[in-house]
Amino acid sequence: MELLTNQILAGIATGAIYACMALAVVMIYQAIDHLNFAQGEMAMFSTFISWQLMQWGVPYWGAFLLTLAFSFAGGIVIERLLFKPLAKAPILTNVAGFIALFAIINSSAGLIWDFTIKQYPTPFGSSPFLGSQLISTHQAGMIGVTILLLIALYGFFRYTRIGLAMRAAASVPESARLVGINTSWMIALGWGMAAAIGSIAGMLIAPVVFLEPNMMVGVLIYGFAAAVLGGLTSPFGAVVGGFLVGIIENLAGTYIPGVGNELKLPIALALIIFVLVVKPAGLFGRPIVKRV
């Protein structure tokens, strides 16, 4: 029983990270109708920036905030330089753009910081949380930061005018322009926010998976699985999907014989295929109906 509770709590902790990645993916998907394959690499690069800042003596939370600002600006720059010009291009052109971005960021990180694995600090420590053996303080911190982030995002989209404008631009772009919203900048803003959210995921998971240029590849696949499970059109679904994928991953690894740590990733991929076949809109997404 204790093993089960332990695995579920650990699943929720990593699920928090998948939820962040899924949320970032969904935000960009809502804005431009494409999956950002480079989301994980962007998060990894941001995490390296924060590590570099700490190497230079900036304290953890200072580096955290600076990295958020850097990622936000970086996301906007990527959208303006690469994806705004591709806005009307065919799907495959965009996919090629994402893959190029993936390769460029991955190689640049390798060039600047090399491919050796680095330790990454946690501000929460890794002692047992509240004296319980079930969950560590870092895992509790991952959950806590994610929940704070979700509350902040909910407030932003629900109660601010700019959040309202972003939702309008994503849901009916033409009507949004007809009420005077600059939809192009709303997309750029969405990229900036997605990059910042991804960077939080990267900085929280880095103490667990260690810092290196390929650290986010697996995490992004879990993020995709979460987004697909929850529904690519639903930010709320993406978050629920993230936590569910975290729990499923851990339980499958523990209880299904032969899965172990090695086969956890295929579980995520199998989940993606299963959802796409059985319920393509995901748990909370709306089916997309297009008039032809």
Added chain:
Amino acid sequence: MTALLNIKALKAYYGQVQALHGLEFSLNEGSVTTLLGANGAGKTTTLRAICNMVRTTGAIEFDGAPLASRSTENIVRLGIAHVPQGRGTFTTMTVEENLELGAITRNKAGVASDIERMYAHFPVLKQRHTQQAGTLSGGEQQMLAVARALMLRPRLMLLDEPSFGLAPLIVRDLFKILGKINREDKVTILVVEQNAQLALEIADQAYVIETGRIVMSGKANEIADNEDVRRSYLGY
């Protein structure tokens, strides 16, 4: 009276296909003008051209300033509200959020009182203000679309077939409200319609458009009396 909107030699294209062939007309400030024509005559294209949502050549001047180089959202910011065909409702948002979006370019002051004014014009929207806009009936969504456009405090309102798909009684109500808005709020209105009879009742000026050209223009009551127009558009 001065012309608020002046259109000269307007041509519009969808890819290789030309939809407007040198349209010329003007709107007087404070007037209601209607653009009549059959399906495919270019009515919707004309409204889209004014908001720069289709490729055009020629000149469109609003209050003396050319619109050609401006983006759709910048044209809207000048005070041109467009109620598009199909109503353009933000279906996943609440009625009240739809109204707030109408005023998104304005300073926040005055928005709340304007929403109350819209509820006075359209009481049904007040009853439904927390409801998702997609759950409203067609008539209610059309009222919401008009109210959303008015939230801009526009100088010019463009309406694309507001009667489309609505029951006759609801259409009558809607046109009554449009006439009231024109008189009380001094909003200049350009309404495109297939339902010529109602449109001519509230309009001061009318133009008839056929295959992308203006073929007839005049005072609304004169157009309504014209033999050809009666036969083609009014059906008696």
